[in-house]
Amino acid sequence: MxxxxxxxxxxxxxxxxxxxxxxxxxxLINTMTVRANDTITATENFGTKIEKKDNVYDITTxxxxxxxxxxxxxxFALTENNIANLYxxxxxxxxxxxxxxxxNGKIEVDGIINGIRENKIGGNLYFLSSEGMAVGKNxxxxxxxxxxxxxxxxxxxxxxxEAKHGKVFNGIIPVDxxxxxxxxxxxxxxxEGKINAVEGIGLYAADIRLKDTAILKTGITDFxxxxxxxxxxxxxxxxDLKATKTKSGDIILxxxxxxxxxxxGKNSTVGKRIEKYxxxxxxxxxxxxxxxxxxxxxxxxxxxTNGRFIKKEGExxxxxxxxxLSDVEASVRVNKGKVIGKNVDITAxxxxxxxxxxxxxxxxxxxxxxxxxxxxxxxxxFLGLLTSKSSVVIGKDAKVEATExxxxxxxxxxxRATMGAATSPLKITNLYLEKANGKLPSIGAGYxxxxxNSNVTIEGEVKSKGRADxxxxxxxxxxxxxxxxxxRDSNKVALSVLVTEGENKSSVKIAKGAKVESETDDVNVRSxxxxxxxxxxxxxxxxxxxxxxxxxxxxxxxxxRVDVDGYLHAKKRLNVEAHNITKNSVLQTGTNLxxxxxxxxxxxxxxHLKSILDAIKQRFGGDSVNEEIKNKLTDLFSVGVSATIAxxxxxxxxxxxxxxxxxxxxxxxxxRALNEAQNLRATTSSGSVAVRKEEKKKLIGNAAVFYG
Numbered sequence: 200m201x202x203x204x205x206x207x208x209x210x211x212x213x214x215x216x217x218x219x220x221x222x223x224x225x226x227l228i229n230t231m232t233v234r235a236n237d238t239i240t241a242t243e244n245f246g247t248k249i250e251k252k253d254n255v256y257d258i259t260t261x262x263x264x265x266x267x268x269x270x271x272x273x274x275f276a277l278t279e280n281n282i283a284n285l286y287x288x289x290x291x292x293x294x295x296x297x298x299x300x301x302x303n304g305k306i307e308v309d310g311i312i313n314g315i316r317e318n319k320i321g322g323n324l325y326f327l328s329s330e331g332m333a334v335g336k337n338x339x340x341x342x343x344x345x346x347x348x349x350x351x352x353x354x355x356x357x358x359x360x361e362a363k364h365g366k367v368f369n370g371i372i373p374v375d376x377x378x379x380x381x382x383x384x385x386x387x388x389x390x391e392g393k394i395n396a397v398e399g400i401g402l403y404a405a406d407i408r409l410k411d412t413a414i415l416k417t418g419i420t421d422f423x424x425x426x427x428x429x430x431x432x433x434x435x436x437x438x439d440l441k442a443t444k445t446k447s448g449d450i451i452l453x454x455x456x457x458x459x460x461x462x463x464g465k466n467s468t469v470g471k472r473i474e475k476y477x478x479x480x481x482x483x484x485x486x487x488x489x490x491x492x493x494x495x496x497x498x499x500x501x502x503x504t505n506g507r508f509i510k511k512e513g514e515x516x517x518x519x520x521x522x523x524l525s526d527v528e529a530s531v532r533v534n535k536g537k538v539i540g541k542n543v544d545i546t547a548x549x550x551x552x553x554x555x556x557x558x559x560x561x562x563x564x565x566x567x568x569x570x571x572x573x574x575x576x577x578x579x580x581f582l583g584l585l586t587s588k589s590s591v592v593i594g595k596d597a598k599v600e601a602t603e604x605x606x607x608x609x610x611x612x613x614x615r616a617t618m619g620a621a622t623s624p625l626k627i628t629n630l631y632l633e634k635a636n637g638k639l640p641s642i643g644a645g646y647x648x649x650x651x652n653s654n655v656t657i658e659g660e661v662k663s664k665g666r667a668d669x670x671x672x673x674x675x676x677x678x679x680x681x682x683x684x685x686x687r688d689s690n691k692v693a694l695s696v697l698v699t700e701g702e703n704k705s706s707v708k709i710a711k712g713a714k715v716e717s718e719t720d721d722v723n724v725r726s727x728x729x730x731x732x733x734x735x736x737x738x739x740x741x742x743x744x745x746x747x748x749x750x751x752x753x754x755x756x757x758x759x760r761v762d763v764d765g766y767l768h769a770k771k772r773l774n775v776e777a778h779n780i781t782k783n784s785v786l787q788t789g790t791n792l793x794x795x796x797x798x799x800x801x802x803x804x805x806x807h808l809k810s811i812l813d814a815i816k817q818r819f820g821g822d823s824v825n826e827e828i829k830n831k832l833t834d835l836f837s838v839g840v841s842a843t844i845a846x847x848x849x850x851x852x853x854x855x856x857x858x859x860x861x862x863x864x865x866x867x868x869x870x871r872a873l874n875e876a877q878n879l880r881a882t883t884s885s886g887s888v889a890v891r892k893e894e895k896k897k898l899i900g901n902a903a904v905f906y907g
Contacts, residue, residue, distance in 0.1 A: 239283065242271035242303070245363070254310075256283040263288045264365030266296040271359065275302045275326075279337045281310035282427070287322045295322065299367065301359045302328040306347070308392070309335035311427075314342035320422045321397065325371065329355040331387045331404065336412050338392030341425050344399035348378055349386030351458070376451045376498045378403050381507075384456050384481065390489070395419045399495070401451040405482070409452075409489035411536065417448025418494025447495030450540065454483035454501040457508070457518075459525065478584070479525035481505060483547075486532045496604075497540035501529040502548040505585075518552055523581070523618070527551040528588045533659075535596035542604035543663075546611070551587035551651075554617040583647040583679075587614040590654050595712060597659035606663035606717075612653035612705075613674040618645060619681070644681060644695070650702040651675045657765065658710040666720040667769075672727040675703035675757070680735040695749040697736045703728050703757040711858045713765030721866075722769035725776045728759035730849070731783040751788040752844045757781070759872075764856035772866035779851035781876040788843045788882070843881055849874055 239256055241247035246262035247270040256277075262269040268288040277283050287295040298314065306328050316322035321343035326332060329352040334340065348371065350358065358368035358380065370379030378401075387406040390413040394400055400415050409415070419425075459479030483501040491497055505525045506518035529549040538545070589612040593599055599606060653673035661667060681697040705728040709715060715722060736751040759779040767773055851874040855861065861868055 238274050238276050240273045242273055242301075245269075245271040247271055254281045256281070257286070257290075258283060259286045259289050260298075261289065262362070262365060263292065263295060266294060267365070267367055268292070268295045268298045269362040269365065270298065270300045271362065272300065272302045274304050275300070276307040277310040277312065277338075278307075279309045279335070282313065283310065284313045284315055285324065287314070287316040293317055297323045297325065297367070297372075299325045299327065299362060299371070301355070301362060302326065302330075304328065305330040306332040307335070308333070308338040308340065310337065311339045312341065313422075314340075314345070316343060327355060327358065327371070329383050329386065331383075332389070334390045334392045334394070334413075336391045338390075339425065340392075340394045341422050342395075343397045344401070345394055345396050346373065346399075346401040347388055347403065348380065349383050349388060349404035350380045351383045354380050373401050373403075373451065376401075376449070376500065377453055377455060381458065382454070382456055384458050390415070395422070395425055396448060398446040399449050399451070401453065403451075403453045403455075405454055405456045405484070407452050407454055407485045409487040409491075409536075411488035413487075413489035414492075415450055415489060416492045417450060447541075448493055449495040450491055450493040450497045452485050452487070452499045454485050454529075456481055456483045456502070457504045457506060459505075459522065479505060479522040479527075481525065481527045483529045483549075485530070486534065487538070488534045488536050490537045491539065492537065493540035495540060496542040497538055497544070499531055499533075499538070499545045500548070501531050501546070503527045503529040503550070505551045505553060516550070516552060517554070518550075521551075521553045523553050523555065523583045523585070523616075525551055525553070525584070526586045526588075529612075530588075530590045530592075532592045532594070533597045533599065534592075534594040535659075536598075538597070538599045539602065540600075541602055542606075542665075543599055543601045544605075544607045544609075545591055545593075545599070546607070546609045547589040547591045548611045549587045549589040549653075550611075550613045551585045552613065552615040553583060553585060554615070555581075555619070581618045581645045581647075583616045583618050583645075583649065585614050585616050585648070586650045586652075587612045588652045590656070592656045593659045593661060593713075595658040595710070599659070599661045601663040601665065601667075603664050605665045606661055606667045608655060608657070608661065608669050610653045610655045610671045611673075612651045613676075614649045614651040615674075615676040615678075616647045616649045617676075617678045618647060619679065644697070645679055646698045647677055647679050648700045649675055649677050652702070652704045654704075654706045654708070656708045656710065657713045657715060659713060661713075661715045663717050664719060665717065667715055667717045667722045668725075669707055669709070669715060670723065670725045670727075671705045671707050672729070673703050673705035673759075674729040675701050676731045677701055678731075678733045680737075682735075682737040695736045696752075697734055697750070698752045699732060699734050699755070701730070701732060701753075701755040701757075703730050703755075705759045707761045709761075709763045709765040709767065709859070711764040711856070714768075715765070716768035717770055719770050721772045721774065722767055722863075723774045724761055724763070724767065725774065726759045726761050726778070728757045728779045728849075728851075730755070730757045730779070730781045732847075733783055733785045735787045737789050749788050750842050750844070751786055753786055753847065755784075755847045757849045759851045761853045762856065763854070763859040763861070765858070766860045766862070768862040769868075770864045773861060773863035773868040775853055775861070775868070775870045777851045777853050777872045779849050779874045781849060781879070783878045784847060784876065784880070785878065786843050786845055786881040845881060849876070
């Protein structure tokens, strides 16, 4: 019995010792974790020097060139209850106005950062990282002006390389609220804490999110109570901590993206056929639940484009390396909190512009997958899947106020598809199929789906001293052509098919409980949808041709609307308008045939031709084309005709709900809905070029059909 008792005691002792070991290991791990998380390390041999005493980092640099100083960090993670004093050069340096901080990794701030120029808070403090920035709930940044930039990794490396030689990379310093350096499409800035600045705040990333605990303020000059955490944790800064303000204190939130993330085609019949091909997905997003108070102006801008802007000629903008398969989206949401500045500008802009007179390799191969055939026939085709979407939302718990000037809230979405496909004797190689016996088809086909959607929703309050503009504009431009023409005897059948599907929507909603007012000027609430469709299909063969089919199918819907269920008040004039303008709706279809023979049954002996015809009938009908149009399209391939099938719907409306209230001053009110077509034309023709004497007894037929 005593032996059993002794064993139990020994077992208990071993368990107790094990617990002690585990506790010690736990403490060691926790200590190591804290130290790992709270790490600011300088890049070796760059010139950045870090000194830490207790909870305070003093960071200096000898990398100084003129008015610019540079730091480079392998890591910058400042945890709660820690302070980082970033000196503009050395502690005793003078004449340095800009301090550029490059971080190889995500920037993490949950303590206090002080940007110190000549022993005071001042100067232009920059942080750059391709991996993003997060300011936690306890994070505070004090600076003369503060700028956080999240560029692409390659451009970050280039900028860092320039910094090694004391040079400022072109595009880092903001101009007109924008930076030229390309932003990382996957980069983000998140702020839960406070940013205090004398003269300006600028955040530049693809995705910007300000939480409800965040406060961004400019115009602050007294930092005495902001640079320390407590009496116990002191930054060590002494003397007069009042800054001198020489510029207006603007707040800029800028998400400008021109390169896509990668996504696969989906959600449509066509998309499923091109899963092997990359589809561009470009998105710019800004979301705020915070308090923004500027001594100057506030500009919040989300902009996404398909490719990089090159030039503008007249009203036409050109972009570099756009994708024909692309989704572009820009959004701004002010869910709650305050946005208060002298002038306030909030915009979302999405532009999906694709221009190609020659078919790209991607479009050709995508077309082959759509038709289900990669056969060696005279085939030319293109595929365009383009969507553009922009939106601005002012939530019901949000207040936007322009204290001295204008309040502008604007959404713009634009899509433009310019594409063409053609076959000609110069492009046709000598092809041979064993069972075709020279009965090869000449086929040109194109499919374009172009959709644009812009909307503004006001649920909270928008107030301005001057004019208040609440506007949405959506533009959709389609310019496409398919032309099949050859004199080669091997091509017995010519088939030209073009399907254009367009959607264009613009809307403004003043929700119930919302309030928009101008104290001294006009209030303009406006929605615009601008449309232009040009589609041309041509087909032709030489004297030995058996038949030509040309089909031009166009399905297009456009709407512009304004809904008012809240309160609108203008001191002068109140304008509430919805415009739907069709600048062009031009559909042209035509065929020419040498001897004008109908398709003979023996032409369909080519299995390649039949498979492509079946595929076009099935898949090029599109996802949104109704069954009636699909049936008509099928009929066209049974007889040799030229046909135009059009299904276009346009609408414009202004609706004042039961809770809607309109109030205007001495210049009155203007409420209008306009639906206008400026250039509407559709032509369909079919004809014979020549009839040989020996063919007079054979059937000659031409048909031109228009469905609309």
